[in-house]
Amino acid sequence: MELQLSTPALLFSAITLLMLAFTNRFLAIATLIRGLHKNYLKEPDQEIIVEQIHNLRRRLTLIKNMQLFGVFSFLMCVICMFLLFQGYTSAANWVFVASMVSLLISLGISLVEIQISTKALNLELSDMEGIFEKRKSSLDSFFRKENKSNL
Template identity: 55%
Template sequence: MELSITTPALLFPAISLLMLAYTNRFLAMASLIRSLYDKYQTDPNQKHIIEQIRNLRDRIRLIRSMQAFGVVSFIFCVVCMFCIFKNWNAAAYIIFALSIIAFIISLILSLLEIFLSTRALEVALSDMEELK
């Protein structure tokens, strides 16, 4: 396979859009945490609020890791382009492979975060069911 300078550049838009989605998730999570914190301050004896806070803590950690691996993938793409520019083909292939691996890890972590977010929704729904 021929690795040209445009090959790692193809990942730029994908990684950028993914990072934007991760940032939006993080901002939504921060808003939710602040509102839960306010609810907890007014009534710390609410039944499922502690469980939701634990879930949010795990999700924040996952989002941080997702973002970190996305950034690492982006950096590897740039370094790969530099290696191609310098005709360091063996290094370019290895670094491009590392970039793709970091991208895959970021996507897997994103999938795990989605599973955790659905668990949080189930907690909220069970809380509403108990109110009836």
């Protein structure tokens, strides 16, 4: 198969959309970090906040790497198109492969980041489940006492 000028150009829209998604994730995490920082200053001994901060630090690093490999992929696409335009087909093929590998790495890092973000949400849910379980058990005991008094 011969690589044509339109082939790397097709990746432009996909890479651009991925970069937009990665930037939105970055902005969401930045907002979370600022909110957690305020909570941490109020209650520095709360363990869940410290765990969330560590989690967000890892996610921030992953998102930075996702963006780095995404930009590298985009750059390689541009270089590939330039090489194709100049007639260097063999070099363009290798640069296109580098672009695809970079995009693949970026997507792989994205999967890892999604797994970590799910863990963060599970931390929040476990914290709320503890409160829910306390309320549930106190309501259960209330109704049991009421039912016993009616008998």
